[in-house]
Amino acid sequence: MDNHPISCYHLGHYFQVEGKQLQEQYKEHISDYSGWDQKDHAHEWMLFAGNLSSRLSIDETALSNGELYTIITNKEAKGRKGAIVAMIKGTVAEDIIGVLKKIPERSRKRVQEVTMDMAANMQLAIKRCFVNAHRVIDRFHVQKLAYDAVQECRIKYRWAALDLENQAIAQARKDKAGYQPEVLSNGDTLKQLLARSRYLLFKHHSKWTAVQSKRAELLFERYPQLKHAYELSLRLGDIFKVCKSKEQAFKKLALWYNQVEDCGIEAFRTVARSIQSHYLSILNFFINRSTNASAESFNAKVKAFRATSRGVRDINFFLFRLSKIYA
Template sequence: MDSKANDCNAIASFYGVKGKNLQHQYKDFLSNFKIWDQKPHAKQWLLFAQNIGKRLSIDETSLSNGELYTILTNKTAKGRKGAIVAMIAGTKAETVISIIEKIPIKRRNLVTEITLDMAGNMGLIAKKCFPNATRVTDRFHVQKLATEALQEIRIKYRWQAIDHENEAIEKAKKNKKKFEPTILSNGDTIKQLLARSRYILYKNKSKWSEKQTERAKLLFELYPDIEKAYGLAQDLRNVFENTTDKIYALTRLAKWHEKVNQAEFKSFNTISRTIQNHYQTILNYFDNRSTNASAESFNAKIKAFRSQFRGVRNIEFFLFRLTNIYA
């Protein structure tokens, strides 16, 4: 039973009525859901033109069963009342553009900056709907690519370690011997070392605990490629965290590209090309250091709101309650 049902049951019992009856009364009469002006098209799109501001974020979110919605939010609202500008079913650029263009161009021309990920559809939507806005690629999406490339290398070695252990176990069985895995100085087997190093590689060295530092030292000694890839991921993070000047950032990124070329990691070369293809919008980050964090935070709020209902049974009513709070 979800929290709404619990609340209704508690109130209903106080007045001596059935909880389900009170829920239906709330939905059908007390909540104004039936006379909601956006109800006829709520499943397809919602617009709140009055919430548009100078700085927006655009992202996608899932409501139920993997169904994606494109969501446009006002950064100034900081995830509270007035945050939602638009919610549109799907992520197809043409569909989203046609809905956002229902907002008068005069209002859309007020937008000076919009943050987004590197998806081509998001870039097209931002360009077509907000022609006066500077497009800013979210730095965390860029950093995430580097982290995923690093983890890919770790996982590759982990599968190799599992294969080697299986071969050793089979060999021991054939020779009627007991298999004894190699135990490292910190108590890990090699397979365990690679598995337990996952979270270490997300962190900066300065945030490692004593045990994590010991584990990282062993990992890097056994797998120099992981250490090299970790250095590349940290170097990219440092560009964003420790650079304030746009021109200097361009220089530092050029040096990072050179390091990537020398390292000869296929996944990092792919990231390097991706960054080069989005150079302008990535460098725009250094103007105001704007990110899509507000959109990601708002997505988390939607998921938390959804979890209170143990899923979304009635999408229209869910959207009605969501927009009452955030639009």
């Protein structure tokens, strides 16, 4: 809150209070912050065991100065009151486990599903604390790996195009001649083609505009391996869209692995190895088709709340206010 005078009305009279003074009054006297039962340790961890449900999400978010907190949320609260189960400073598995084990074991055994990303610390914490829960790796994190592999291929070609252009410019200067890059039929140079293709490679071809379709045609004509990489990313996405069971998805993934091995694109082989390392948790998606979207949405709410507070000056009081809304 900025330290500007605020007009207040009381018993027929107006008076002014400095913003900072009003904030202090709220913190120390109006709110019940002073008697908050989590006040002494909130900056390290908060726990609301009563918000535990059978379906949870786990993710991390930055509160201030890049300081990360691990957040466990109750999916059934749908991002409203009762959403926060725990917030723990840092991402160390043992710290997360230490806090979550404060919840009675009988309650923890009722948890049936936890969605997450591929972070090893989160996998270990959930495995140790919620022994009966299916660990579900978010499908969008898996697909993002494939998109990143496509972009890695594009960036590799872009750097090569930059090198060729720089060599051509240097040669033109040496020959005391002007340099004019090749201009393609859509008006792009080769360097521009590779730079401007970034966003279309994230989209399904059915959603391309006419301009993007033309750009993709020129791109894939010159770089067929990039086209192959793009098609592999779409096929991986189709597995999550089309398959109705773990068994069906397992067979489709096996075929996809074979295509990756044959393509010779190292970035996709890395993606395939990552999927193989986590395939059981990835296949658990097909039980209830659960994602970590609720956790991502809650993180966005935390960041929006932080923005309305103009940053985080007092971590404990910020967490107190957050808990009042969402815990």
